[in-house]
Structure formats: C-alpha cells, structure tokens
Amino acid sequence: MSLxxxxxxxxxxxxxxxRCRLRKVKCDTLPPKCTSCRRGDAAxxxxxPDSRERYTRDGLYQLEQKLQLLEQTTAHLASNPQVASxxxxxxxxxxxxxxxxxxxxxxxxxxxxxxxxxxLPLTEExxxxxxxxxxxATIAPHSLPTSDIxxxxxxxxxxxxxxxxxxxxxxxxxxxxxxxxxxxxxxATPDDLYRLHMIFAISSVTTFRRGQTQEHPYGYFRAAQHxxxxxxxxxxxxxxxxxxxxxxxxxxYHVDCSIWDLxxxxxxxxxxxxxxxxxxxxxxxxxxxxxRNVFWDCYIHDRYSSGILGRPYAIAEDDIxxxxxxxxxxxxxxxxxxLEDSTSHGRPDPPNKASVFCFLIKLRRLFxxxxxxxxxxxxxxxxxxxxxxxxxxxxxxxxxxxxxxxxLRSEAPVFDDLKSLYERPQWYDFIIEKDRLTLLRGAITHMxxxxxxPPRKLxxxxxxxxxxxxxxxxxxxxxxxxxxxxSYFQIMFTSGLTxxxxxxxxxxxxxxxxxxxxxxxxxxTHALITTAELMKxxxxxxxxxxxxxxxxxxxxxxxxxxxxxxxxxxxxxxxxHGVLVPGASRPSGNHDTDxxxxxxxxxxxxxxxxxxxxxxxxxxxxxxxxxxxQGGGYDFGNEFDxxxxxxxxxxxxxxxxxxQVEASLGEYAWGMAPDDSVWSQWDVFQNMP
Numbered sequence: 267m268s269l270x271x272x273x274x275x276x277x278x279x280x281x282x283x284x285r286c287r288l289r290k291v292k293c294d295t296l297p298p299k300c301t302s303c304r305r306g307d308a309a310x311x312x313x314x315p316d317s318r319e320r321y322t323r324d325g326l327y328q329l330e331q332k333l334q335l336l337e338q339t340t341a342h343l344a345s346n347p348q349v350a351s352x353x354x355x356x357x358x359x360x361x362x363x364x365x366x367x368x369x370x371x372x373x374x375x376x377x378x379x380x381x382x383x384x385x386l387p388l389t390e391e392x393x394x395x396x397x398x399x400x401x402x403a404t405i406a407p408h409s410l411p412t413s414d415i416x417x418x419x420x421x422x423x424x425x426x427x428x429x430x431x432x433x434x435x436x437x438x439x440x441x442x443x444x445x446x447x448x449x450x451x452x453x454a455t456p457d458d459l460y461r462l463h464m465i466f467a468i469s470s471v472t473t474f475r476r477g478q479t480q481e482h483p484y485g486y487f488r489a490a491q492h493x494x495x496x497x498x499x500x501x502x503x504x505x506x507x508x509x510x511x512x513x514x515x516x517x518x519y520h521v522d523c524s525i526w527d528l529x530x531x532x533x534x535x536x537x538x539x540x541x542x543x544x545x546x547x548x549x550x551x552x553x554x555x556x557x558r559n560v561f562w563d564c565y566i567h568d569r570y571s572s573g574i575l576g577r578p579y580a581i582a583e584d585d586i587x588x589x590x591x592x593x594x595x596x597x598x599x600x601x602x603x604x605l606e607d608s609t610s611h612g613r614p615d616p617p618n619k620a621s622v623f624c625f626l627i628k629l630r631r632l633f634x635x636x637x638x639x640x641x642x643x644x645x646x647x648x649x650x651x652x653x654x655x656x657x658x659x660x661x662x663x664x665x666x667x668x669x670x671x672x673x674l675r676s677e678a679p680v681f682d683d684l685k686s687l688y689e690r691p692q693w694y695d696f697i698i699e700k701d702r703l704t705l706l707r708g709a710i711t712h713m714x715x716x717x718x719x720p721p722r723k724l725x726x727x728x729x730x731x732x733x734x735x736x737x738x739x740x741x742x743x744x745x746x747x748x749x750x751x752x753s754y755f756q757i758m759f760t761s762g763l764t765x766x767x768x769x770x771x772x773x774x775x776x777x778x779x780x781x782x783x784x785x786x787x788x789x790x791t792h793a794l795i796t797t798a799e800l801m802k803x804x805x806x807x808x809x810x811x812x813x814x815x816x817x818x819x820x821x822x823x824x825x826x827x828x829x830x831x832x833x834x835x836x837x838x839x840x841x842x843h844g845v846l847v848p849g850a851s852r853p854s855g856n857h858d859t860d861x862x863x864x865x866x867x868x869x870x871x872x873x874x875x876x877x878x879x880x881x882x883x884x885x886x887x888x889x890x891x892x893x894x895x896q897g898g899g900y901d902f903g904n905e906f907d908x909x910x911x912x913x914x915x916x917x918x919x920x921x922x923x924x925x926q927v928e929a930s931l932g933e934y935a936w937g938m939a940p941d942d943s944v945w946s947q948w949d950v951f952q953n954m955p
Contacts (some may be wrong), residue, residue, distance in 0.1 A: 281293075282300075283323060284311045285311065289792070297323055297327035311323075321579070348468060356628040377664075402484045404489075405488060410446070411651060416443065416447060417443075418473065419465065419470055420465065421910075427469060430688050432621060434465075434511075443462060446458055459493055464487070468511070468518075501543070503560055506564065515530070524571075526577065528567070529571050529572070529580065532568075533564050533580035536560070536581075542561055543588055555594070558588060566628070568580045570753075573634075576641070579634070591623060593620045593861055617679030620890075622688045625674075628677075633703075660709055675698045677694070692738055692742055693742070695738055696933075699731055700735050707728065715788065724773055732793075733761075733789050735761040737793055740743065752801070758800070775830075795822060802815065805944070
C-alpha cells in the first residue's frame with residue numbers, strides 16, 4: 267500500500283482524503299477525520315493511488331496506534347525478558363468495533379440491546395447516520411392484527427419472501443404464528459413477538475402498496491423495536507436471523523443503519539460461529555440446510571451491497587468451504603431425505619421453493635468473479651492500458667463471463683404456476699441483464715483506447731443491455747409484479763447513465779441510421795423517457811430520492827431534445843488517460859470472432875411484456891413519450907451543458923461530477939447518507955430540500 271508520503275524534514279503522513287481532493291480544498295489530515303469531513307458528517311476516505319482500494323482515516327489511525335502499542339510492548343519485553351507476555355488480543359480487546367472505519371455495526375447493536383425506545387440510536391461513532399431521512403416518527407407502533415390479516419401476511423412471507431430469503435424455516439414461521447395467536451395457551455416469548463412483527467413488517471410492504479392491507483409496514487417495525495432489548499442479536503444463529511430480518515426490511519425503509527453495516531455484522535457473526543465451514547458435528551438434514559441458508563443469505567447481502575459501494579467483501583471466496591443449500595423442500599428433508607441423496611439426484615423437476623435461492627447464490631458467486639476481475643485485478647497504468655495484450659485479456663475475460671451468464675440464465679428454474687415475482691422468467695431476465703451490464707461497463711472501463719472510443723459493437727451492446735434492464739423493470743412495475751426500492755432506483759439510474767454515455771459516444775453511428783426505422787437509439791430514447799417518468803412515481807414514495815431524479819430528468823431532457831443544456835458550476839476535472847463509464851469504481855451486470863464484441867440479441871416486445879396482475883392498485887405507466895413541458899418548476903437556465911459528455915466519461919473513479927452523483931446514489935441505495943457536497947457543485951440544488 268503506497269498511501270504514505272514523506273515531506274522534507276517531516277514524518278510520514280497520509281495524503282488528502284477523497285472528499286477534500288474532489289472539492290479542491292486543503293485537507294488538514296487530522297485523525298480520526300479531517301476538519302472538512304467532520305463538519306460535513308462524511309466518512310473520511312483515503313484512496314490508494316496504486317490499488318485504488320479505499321480506507322478510512324480513522325481505521326488507518328487505529329492501526330497506527332495499535333502498531334505503536336505493539337512496538338512499545340515489544341521493546342519493553344526485549345529490555346525486560348522476565349516480564350510476562352500480555353494477554354492475547356482476544357482477551358484484552360474492548361467493546362469498540364474491530365472493523366476498519368465506522369461501519370461494523372457492532373456498536374449499533376450494543377446500543378440496540380439497551381434501548382427499548384421507538385427510534386434506533388444515532389451514535390457518535392457513526393455520524394453519517396445523522397442524516398434526515400424521511401420522517402416515520404409519526405407512524406405509531408401497530409398492535410397485532412386480526413388473525414385473518416396475520417394469516418394473509420404469513421402466507422405472503424412463505425409464498426414470496428421465503429423463496430429469496432429462506433433464513434427462517436417455514437415450519438418455524440408457522441409455529442411462531444400459532445404460539446402468538448393461540449387463544450387457549452399463551453406461550454409466546456419476546457423472540458416470537460419480535461420475529462412475527464418483523465415478518466408482518468416485511469410482508470406488508472407489498473400488500474400495503476397494493477391496498478390489500480391498511481396498516482403501514484413501518485408501524486410493525488416500530489412495534490418490533492420494543493423487543494430489541496429482549497432478543498438476541500449476537501452470538502448465535504438465532505441472533506443472525508434476527509438481524510437479517512432488519513436487513514430485509516431495510517431494503518424498503520430506512521432503519522438508521524446501512525444494509526452494508528448489517529451485512530458485514532452478519533458475516534462477522536457467521537465467521538465467529540464457523541457457519542462458513544462444514545459443521546463440526548453431525549446435524550440432521552433439516553438443521554444443516556437451515557444452517558447453510560443462514561450463511562448464504564448473509565453472503566448475498568454482503569456481495570450485493572459491497573459490490574455496489576465498491577468496498578471490500580467481508581469474507582474471501584477461498585475462506586468459504588460450506589456447501590450450497592440443496593434444492594429440496596423442508597418436507598423432503600424432514601422426512602428422511604439426506605443432503606447427499608439430494609445432491610446425487612441433481613436438480614428437481616419441476617423446481618421447488620429452494621430452487622430460487624440456489625440460483626441467486628450461483629449468480630452472486632459469478633458476480634463476485636466478475637467484480638474481482640474487472641474492478642480490482644486489472645492494472646491502471648497508461649502503458650498497461652495501451653498494450654494489445656491487455657486488450658486481448660479484456661476481450662477474453664468478457665467473452666468468458668458473457669458465456670457464463672448465458673449458461674446460468676439457461677439453468678434458471680422454470681415454474682408453471684406463477685405465484686411470486688421470483689418465479690417469473692422476466693425477473694430472471696432482469697437480474698441477469700443488470701449483472702451483464704456491470705460486466706460490459708467493466709470491459710468498457712478497461713479497454714485500451716489511446717484517446718479513441720471503445721469498440722463500436724461493445725458500446726452498442728452496452729446500450730442495448732441497459733435498454734433491456736430499463737424495459738424489463740418498467741414492464742414488471744407497470745403490471746404490478748415488482749415494487750419500488752432504493753436499490754431498484756439505483757439500478758435504473760445507472761442503466762440510464764450508461765445509455766447516455768453510449769449514445770454520446772455513438773453520435774456518428776446514430777446519424778447513419780434511418781430515422782423511420784426502429785433502431786437501438788429510438789428504443790433507448792423511449793426507455794430513458796419512460797424511466798424518467800417512473801422516477802416521479804418513486805419520488806412520491808421516496809422523497810429523499812428527488813435530487814437524483816431531478817438530475818436524471820435534466821439529462822433525459824438533454825438527450826431527448828426537450829430541455830435546455832446544463833453546466834456544472836465548477837470547472838471540469840482535468841482529462842485523464844483512458845475511458846471509464848461514469849461511476850464504475852466497482853459495481854452496483856454469442857459473440858463473433860472479429861476484433862469487436864458482437865451485439866447481444868435484443869428482446870422482442872413479446873418477451874418483455876408481462877401478464878396483468880388482478881387486484882393491482884399500482885397505477886400503470888403511460889406508454890407514450892413523457893411530457894416534460896410541465897416540469898418540476900426549477901429554472902435550470904444554462905446551468906448544465908452536456909455537449910462535452912464524452913469528456914466526463916473519460917475521468918477515472920469519482921473525478922467527474924456525474925461519477926460522484928452515481929457513487930452517492932450507491933450509498934443512498936444501501937441506507938447510507940449521501941455526501942451533500944455533491945449537490946453543492948450545482949447551484950440549482952443548493953436550496954432544494
């Protein structure tokens with residue numbers, strides 16, 4: 267790590283943090299945070315110029331202090347050999363989090379276990395949590411619903427949530443429901459009441475948004491908070507399950523702790539309990555399957571959130587030796603079927619409830635390989651990026667991963683009776699395409715171009731892939747099969763930026779196509795307009811996304827020719843060597859043999875269309891072009907000018923403004939307060955809420 271620099275007649279010191287460097291202000295480099303980051307309640311991040319790894323100043327400062335203490339102890343022992351050795355670190359460490367930086371989440375749960383108030387604690391150790399999210403304080407805790415409503419929510423959990431997150435056994439959920447709602451015997455424990463309220467909170471997100479239930483999901487979460495001090499959150503598999511319930515609810519609503527913190531905390535507990543390894547003693551097939559489900563659900567949360575945020579994974583792939591769950595139902599395992607028998611029989615036909623989860627694990631593992639290859643291993647020097655060998659390596663890796671994604675999509679389970687989103691083929695298309703887009707962005711980032719654009723077919727493939735991502739989501743949302751979350755918002759924003767980048771780079775290609783022919787550019791334009799309109803629907807439910815939606819709408823106006831141009835109020839960053847798709851620090855997804863990548867086959871309208879869902883109260887989107895004439899009322903004037911858009915795509919990392927916006931959006935998607943300094947660079951946003 268080459269972070270330290272030495273000034274004349276001074277000690278080694280850390281460089282300026284990323285925030286001060288981007289704002290072009292002097293960084294005083296004070297630990298644990300520089301003055302600028304402390305005043306802005308932002309994490310003080312230092313980027314290694316060689317490896318591009320990100321570290322917090324506080325974490326490095328703690329390591330320096332620990333190293334200094336160890337050096338003093340070693341010197342003392344050397345001069346006093348009769349002095350007993352100090353206790354092992356595990357015996358002497360305090361309660362402070364051992365993760366580098368602000369984010370293990372351990373302090374959060376220490377506070378959580380000692381508070382029974384309605385709100386989650388905001389601690390000095392995590393000042394970035396003290397951001398004004400949407401105010402849910404006015405929502406009172408709900409009492410237990412009637413048995414009919416409770417049965418509806420439990421059934422929704424088993425038929426929908428359980429498919430993707432089977433960390434609670436189906437039998438366990440039903441037994442908890444019976445204990446709480448048993449009229450003759452009251453055997454419910456605080457753990458039962460906590461879990462059932464959290465199940466109600468998660469299940470009611472969809473039913474509340476469809477109008478099937480009237481109680482706001484956050485009210486159930488508020489009710490569950492009353493039991494925080496009475497249930498285990500650490501030290502056991504049951505504690506991990508309790509935390510995973512919070513992590514799942516945090517996908518929809520803010521809980522004053524980021525999903526990334528929660529996922530790393532869960533992985534830390536898994537490692538302590540050795541869930542990442544085969545069990546040390548014999549377990550029943552049912553118990554071992556549940557044990558695997560808990561670990562791999564933590565793994566999925568970690569891989570997805572860390573990948574989007576560009577942060578190190580909580581556990582390395584080489585350290586994981588536990589087997590994947592088997593595709594067998596709980597009833598099969600309870601009736602004597604062994605895990606070995608299930609493995610030898612291969613995949614079930616037809617698929618069952620375990621098939622969805624197993625497929626998602628395989629996709630996350632493939633995504634991890636893609637992320638490691640395209641976002642951490644390639645060199646960044648100019649000589650490497652200009653070599654033909656580097657180009658051949660990028661092309662080879664791209665082709666290999668594209669084939670792997672195609673193969674995995676062909677292995678997705680096919681259900682005849684579609685009862686859940688996770689059983690629909692469009693959902694599998696969507697999650698594969700978004701990871702394919704991550705792969706294509708990584709390839710564009712690392713393709714050596716020597717100040718030229720990346721290969722034309724590679725750009726076209728990326729544009730078509732991003733168009734499919736937007737089209738699939740818009741179709742599923744319009745038919746009521748999928749709801750809105752911050753992570754979906756982030757996927758749409760990123761896909762839209764990719765379309766804008768590729769359209770800008772392919773201007774000459776667009777001119778050669780006939781205007782009266784349906785071509786990738788017209789399809790991409792329609793996808794942008796429809797997505798901008800859809801984001802307005804999102805903002806009604808997620809007001810804190812309004813600034814991101816406004817940026818997106820202004821960019822769409824520019825590219826569809828319906829709005830004015832905009833220019834950031836600060837100067838454009840100096841041009842760097844190489845091409846990078848905006849914000850591709852690390853992820854948020856039939857090839858010929860010529861020198862360029864073949865275009866992926868676009869999906870037809872019949873393939874994208876999904877069936878209408880009965881009793882759906884989510885308003886459908888209009889199919890025609892959006893009317894931006896009645897815009898949000900902001901006087902953008904000439905604040906933006908995107909004629910030079912290829913230039914902002916040529917800056918590595920977050921050196922460009924839109925790259926910063928995308929990075930900030932990634933933090934927002936996972937429950938972390940974005941850095942408001944991003945918006946101060948545009949005057950139009952300075953007075954926005």
